[in-house]
Amino acid sequence: MVxxxxxxxxxxxxxxxxxxxxxxxxxxxxxxxxxxxxxSDCQITEEERRQINRTFDHIQTGRLKLVD
Incomplete structure (x- = not known):
């Protein structure tokens, strides 16, 4: 997976x-x-962190689906 x-x-x-x-x-x-x-310890911007968090929020609320 890495x-x-x-x-x-x-x-x-x-x-x-x-x-x-x-x-x-x-x-x-x-x-x-x-x-x-x-x-990870990699440096991501606050905007990138917000984008990622928003994406995970959308999964929790059902606006996005997880697929294999």
Missing amino acids: WTVQAKSNLTIKQIVDSITTSGKMSRQDYLHLTSAIL
């Missing part, structure tokens, strides 16, 4: 969040990438 996260690391958080929002679905790979971005 390989999957690294493979997507060339995409920006904004690009990933935009893709999730457009499709209405979040893949396990997207979830791992965003979760690792928040939990």
Whole structure:
């Protein structure tokens, strides 16, 4: 799974969040990438943190779906 996260690391958080929002679905790979971005020591901006949190909020409220 670590390989999957690294493979997507060339995409920006904004690009990933935009893709999730457009499709209405979040893949396990997207979830791992965003979760690792928040939990790792890498520096993310407050805007990126807000985008990630908003995406997770949308999943909790059912506005987005998790898919495998």
